[in-house]
Amino acid sequence: MKSHYFFTFFLSLSAILNVQSQLKAVSYSDGAQQLEGFSGKPKKANPKKAGVLILPAWMGVDAHSKESATELNKLGYYTFVADIYGIDKRPKNSQEAGKIAGYYKTNFKEYQHRITLALEQLIKSGANPDEIAVIGYCFGGSGALETARANMKVKGVVSFHGGLGKEASRTTETIQPKVLVLHGADDFFVPEAEIKGFQDEMRNAKADWQMIYYADAVHAFTHKDAGSDKSKGVAYNENADKRSWKAMLSFFDELFK
Template identity: 35%
Template sequence: MALVRQTLVYDGPGGPFEGVAAWDDAVSGKRPAVLVLPNILGQKEEDNVKADALAALGYVALVADVYGQGKRTTLGDPEMGRYMAELNADRGLLRARLEASLEALASLAQADGARMAAIGFCFGGKCVLDMARAGLPILGGVSFHGVYDRPDYANVSPITAKLLVCHGWEDPIAPPEATVALAQELTDAGADWQLHAYGHAGHAFTDVSRKGGDNPKVAFEPRADRRSWQAMTTFLTELFG
């Protein structure tokens, strides 16, 4: 294995944007491509490690930047949600930036642009769902402890992207009624969807930086983290099979 990381600066509305791509240089030819959508903080090393792990599975991955070059926040920052809030208020702009990020992934020499997927965490999980809702050209997507509110534009019908929703049942940001509403939305849209709900897990269950925090409902949970990644691995194998 010869793991490669590469910074990728790309254009889009409100850009430029700066992401990080990863692939195994020992693999020849084009391969399936996976877009990684970060949480509230934006692109960071934790996301790059996820891209490395996808590269080790034989994919080419790009950690997307939907905030803009240099626009990042940190855990504990009183305004850590400021860039996310701008896009929550303009879901059409978010859609356009997701489309630009997907085009940047497809532009990589290692990427098979006909076989692309997306995974996302927290706000990134919302991004994955919005990509499917908007009909962007992904075969499928995985939302990890995502946010489920619908955008203010109409879904495509049917939603053709297959979806795996990995959900912490104790998540205060996505309570049971929001989770059931998402299931109904996806059913009404004709999507091929599945929901994995993890008991005794809340929001951010994949986020190791939340280990040992004082709020058990927004915390790293190792069993849910392990099980959801395995579920994603199986999902992508089937998707690209």
């Protein structure tokens, strides 16, 4: 019985290591700041060699973003997990994460620049520069919207439980990329005023946008390590996780048809 247990454990461990090995660490830089993202290539690319840039949540490059990359590789997409902070700037806890993420939200031009650098790495990996989408989680979801606001050369962006607001002093430009927002219906970290402001922005920007709400879901509903206590405002929701992934794939079918 013990030998069977250890054999099963060994197979599971091997499967995990094999998934991680599909992603290749890539060193790149922003001036003197060293960055390290992760590139993934499909065994069989889709006909258009479409690529997806993944913007992680506020802790930076994490297992969740890598898992998303690997799953998309299986579906034929090139992927790149962006490093927004830098290899020596990764936060050690949520307090540090809130501080550094807040910096990039305020200094959005710097955030947009780091996204641009990551897009370059995605294209270098083999993705078609004319067939690109950007997705992001939480802080990365805010980054996905910044990609659209900057009208980067991408076909569409997807925000999973991301922040939606921008400073009132910023002008609203016409938005070219298509926008999909996947939002927890009970996410109290994103107030109603911010939601209304975002929707008004999308209308004024003449954007092609969609917003889907998921019942009983709060912030970080796709993160399996977020626990299940909704009262904290951060919790995993299996239904919302699966439904939002399907919504993203349907959106991709439209973008890359």
